[in-house]
Amino acid sequence: MVAVVAGPDAGHAFPALGLAAQFAAAGDDAVVYTGTRWLADGARCGVEVRELPGLVALPGEDDEDAGAKLSARAARMALALAPELAEAGVDLVISDVITRAGGWAAELVGIPWIELSPHPLYEQSRGLPPIGAGMDVGIGVRGRLRDVALRVMSAPSAADGRRSTALARRSIGLSDVPEPAARFVATLPGLEVHRPDWPARTHVIGPLAYEPTDAVFATPDGGGPLVVVAPSTAKSGEGDLGKAALDGLADLARRREIRVVYSALTPPPDNAATPDAFVAGTARQDEVLSRAAVAVCGAGHGMLAKALLAGVPVVTVPGGGDQWELANRVLRAGCGVVVRPADAGAIASAVARVLDDDAFAAAARGVAATNHATVDPVRVAHRTLDRASTTRERRTARAAD
Template sequence: MAGARADSRTHRIGIVAGPDAGHAFPAFALARRLEESIRPDGVSFGAVVYTGTRWLDEAARRGIRALELPGLTARADDDDGDAGDKLSGRAARIACALEPSLVAEGVELVVSDVITVGGGWAAELAGIPWVECSPHPLYDASRGLPPVGSGLAVGEGPLGRLRDAVMRTATARSIRLGERQRARARASIGLPHTPDPAARMVATLPGLEVRRPDWPERTHIVGPLLWEPTDDLFTVPEGHGPLIMVAPSTAVTGAADMVDHVLSGLGQVGRDVRVVVSGLDIDDATVAGICARAGLSPGAVVAGLARQDRLLASGEVEVLICGGGHGILAKSLTHGVPVVTIPGGGDQWELANRVSRSGAGELVRPVTADAVASAVRAVLDNPEHLTAARRIAVSAGEVVDPVWVIDRVLRG
């Protein structure tokens, strides 16, 4: 069992997530929520985040206790070409390496990211409960949906239902293979066949979810967990034209050369747009060169790393252009800002199609300057996009507090 708490009136929570921004940032956001929460009886929560090293210094600067997640580094014998082997084999290694730290830190409950499953397994080794957290919509296979990732809406009529059934059958083999790999990995460290989280949290807006007939038990939509890696604020370009925010994907699966295509397209919109390019690794010189080629005035474009949430909450941004990753989509739609998505791989295609079907934005693929310009004009000229985005924002009122979920598990 985990070690005793230094203060019996403070519950110690461990949060485990991988190093990618789309997973580490929600972990930091949850840690902050926990640290700021106090129950009516005076009991509080403390958090320690286990993740990759890239964000540890920034987390510490913001008052979040964060430690390196052991076992993340790939070994020479890891088969990264096999996603199931990578997920399960590395999870077993992480679990064994992490369990002693959970005990030393006095952790009573672990929140484990849905793809960093070693966190949950480490909790099982330590004999403490754990909660799974998906920092995006629920991606479980469903008997009532086409496979997630296809981007397809539920099939209608006999042919549509047949299409979905055939696709589910085609993916079922891969799912069963992954389950076998997981069972072998768990058995190798002395755990039973199936993981058993005490609850599951889905950190998205209800408006980005799809209805399914088999919603899992003990699974709660808790709303997006959003965190900013900086305190800096953008200085918005002067002028009266529409303000467009561009947020290139932070994922390795993001669309290539997105900024080049987008800025070239914005130069063809036909009105005096103002642009903020926001990202983790923005090269000012590259952006300036693209602006010159696109005919955009250097004064009309600001680029760098600053707080996206503050800019989106200002009410000035009329369109967000992004890769379709969940974090930036949720951030934009939380503030009712419509989007133009330029999806890459992974779940970006799925999410971009959901947003397009909702009416809250336009989808561009393949990406060209002309297609970007056309999509931006469509969003600017059609107020129904704004109405749909605001409808999704309102759905945030339907979520459950993640601290309540965690506290409920702790109370048994």
């Protein structure tokens, strides 16, 4: 049995469900541990979904403290999850990179685990500027010196994180450093950046798409190009994106023919303007993107990867978290435009620019084509299990001797 562990945010729960569905399709038993919001989704993708124990903050815990979630809180959750993994007879755990409890619980039980990054690899590199800055690699002596200086400036924060992790792991009887058997990076190779120190046993497996519904968007009336607006589901997303995009597109629709689909888990803002050719709701994004000419989104990896996988260029309006990094990677790849902050006029101008220049769509199709270079996560997982089994047998044989 394979257990996939992820937090309740859609940007992490959806990739976990998508990956578990791949294991189920290959004939493996799969279970997803995540937030209760997604318990009913197991039937849709052929897997069991269970509540991830310990997600609710205890009295005295700061639910907004990301550092504590990655250390002390992860340790507490690992202690709660470990008995469930043992009782269920789980053979392999795949743990979301920010839901560390999954991997740590696997170590407590003595089973192998794989770390899952539902986005590009964000581990810092000796050959890159700090991840998150949105910068390209420095060119020439001055550029390399800039990158070195930035890495030195960010090093103390990284060291603090490692110390907190080590302390939390020691508190539950684990070694200082996590020990995944492999890593999955669930992105398009075209969104990755070259690094000289790519970690061993780290595999790019392509985006893990999951649709929480089977509904399909109706096609708005008219014959103009289709624009898909998808505000971020992340707490750190640009909160004004939905209204700004709709206001800007309503104004653009008065000057040129366009059709707009607003795709979100919640309705559009009541005070937003809307074009005449307009549809809103929750339905399959992969299907509507197959008909789209451009997508406006917050640069969260989930929607960004869906759009680019469909060869659709993007106008990104990044918020916090990793969205600035991703938006700038898209900009450098030539398959999108960055607007920051959310401004109706700027979004409308960016959409018009993308629609009028075929180079953006060509670049998006180029990024989509890189998906052929990904590997099958199920096959890698099976090899990981075989390797772990062989290691256990050798240890048993040595102990018998």
